Amino acid sequence: MRRSTRRSSIGIGLGAEERFNSKPTGSFSTRFSLSSFVKRVEKLTDDQRTAIKKVGFGNLLLIPNQMLSKSLLVELMDRWNSEECGFMLLPGIVKITLMDVALILGIRVIGVPILLREDDAFSELETDYGAALWKRKITIASLESRLDLLGQVVNEDFVRTFILFTFGTILFPNANGKVDSRYLSFLKSLDDISRFAWGAAVLEDIFMWLNKRKESNVQYVGGCLILLQVWCYEHIDLARPELMECQSMFPRACRWESSKSHQRQWFAAKFREMQDCQITWHLQPTSEELQFDVINELLEVESSSIDNSSDDGSTIGVTGLEVESLEHNSCKVQGGKVINLKRSTVPQSIPEVQTMGFPSTSDASVAHEDCMEIPSECQNLQQLTSSQFFTVKGCWSSSTRIRCD
Template identity: 45%
Template sequence: MGFSHLLVMPNQNLSKTLLAELIERWNCEKKAFELPPGEIKATLMDIALILGIRVTGEPVVLTDEPFSELEKVYGSSSQNRQITVASLERRLQSLSMVTNEEFIRTFILFIFGALLFPNADGTIDSRYLYFLKDLDKVPHFAWGEAVLRDLYFWLDRRKRETVEYMGSCLIFLQIWSYEHIDIARPIFQGSKLSFPRACRWKNSTSYTRQWFTTKFENLKEKQIIWQLKPTAEESNIDFVRELLEAEKDNLEALSTSNHLLRNDAVSDVIKLEESEDIVGELLEAQKDNLNLPTSQLSPTIASIENEDSLRTRNQILEKQNLELKKEVDFLRKENQNLRSQLSSVGNLADRLERILFDGDVNKEKEETSTNSVP
């Protein structure tokens, strides 16, 4: 079903003071934790490596589906659509002698309520049963992506509404901190179970909130691992490999998109330069008209225009001249902006190409190193 790695995770006591410090540093707009050396985010790769569950596939999105008979069977109601984790535990005990679809479905829902998607009041949203109706489809959903999205939801809510208790997969957030930040890391597990990475760490020593605040305020960049990278062994796990391939595809697509954007920007700059030349020619023509003596005007016009009409004509030409100058200034600014965007796009595309190139080079080095081992 895709949750087998969760079964080997050791019991972890939540460090409330560590979690409180992390939550305090959460930025709702940037979806990142603000640390003195910089901002750091929790990613899909973090979920895959720490929890060992799939993060790609069909999305898990709770919608206003009609209240189902299956929800009713599990004790939910159409008013609140919640199921208590305690009732799921009792249900599992009553089904302990039988391993059938009902037991499997109940066990998965229990994992959701106790670990992956818990609410702050000890309940689980009964709408998750919609994704458990057909157990054959369960492994194809992006459960890890849903866990990360649920964590973001609760972090935002805790920060904006100052709720007393918080739901979501807090054990992931705690292990994420151990993996990324060298503060209060517990003893590294010496067991052979190295995956998921939640198996690496023993329980942490308890510290006060002030201790954590001081440590985080004095945090240095060398104490941070900004991005987790899978080992060669982890890269061979199917859902980690799928994520790596998806990330590479996204980078290549972004690189292609930026090349197209750069070409469009070049075209726009050329068009603006052509427009600027045309306006410049018009200005010169207007200037020549303003400087023409009366004797050089058309004989017909000269014969019927008196001094007042010529003055009016000159005023009109001066006004047009001023408007054309404004248009030239505007076009020049647009030209400068497009040139700036073109430069930025070019730099981004070059960086992406270097990332892709470095990734391919590193991969080749790893393969060469592997093949050279006797």
């Protein structure tokens, strides 16, 4: 793995936007559909909810319907820098970390990696879902029909079908409204489903789409866009909506009201005027969030990396895993039980890390433009991970997720 050549993520200075965002992209379409997912969740019985919770996706059932702020997402995506694998803002580069995914979605980011291969054997289970050897795809419509026929039944078929539906609507939505049937190889045994690092796979997928849009100016954007939007609320004090009045604030995608819309020009101006004090560089778990396994296991991995550090102190753990550039614009997510985090060069003027508790809401001025929720896509996966000052090294070679279409 070649050494990262990324610049410091702090103190980029004025003119950064002009250097890295000189060619704004246009609007986009997507098949991401939180509303479809929430409507399906509302039909679930208590027993069905329990079954989904047992395989590790129970926290997703808590997420309320929210409209996507298309203007906000367009401006945020325009600030994505493929080489740095981060958002290039005036105060510095801000990255999406594995901790962010765990806090926002409440799914595992540590575990067995997801690997889809072109030469994966075609299974009878894929045939049962209507896929073919020459077209290993399952339509969202067929999954919805299957769930309708199952009704209130709670069995393995229901669990697999609901998870595939979840993949196609909110976690890995793609341009054609279909789900890769090779995911079924990870759903054969219900006891094993929760062992996989689904959150790391979601993170890789959203990075692939951000790179694709930035480099090719594609009009379609796939991936888990609610992760991207809530990440923006959590890290950037810019047009934050009201906090929900609810008992549980986990996962964090549950705690935000729908955003009030503004025109794209309004967001563009706010991004250009952004100050360091508006950014929360790293999210820190609250005492309530520390009660959840998906958070604790990530912290334990980071803690173990400190315990196994070398005598010269060159290895250190942080709240998140760092992205290293592998090629010009590709990033690799490393996750699992054995992780070495090597210190990168960091300037002395690092701002104090802010703790994200319950942020105050920003101005609630109402504008008129487009909050939207529409349906996303995934194909060849790029690979990534997270924290601001460290680089992942030495993880086992199979810890990447590859999607080949």
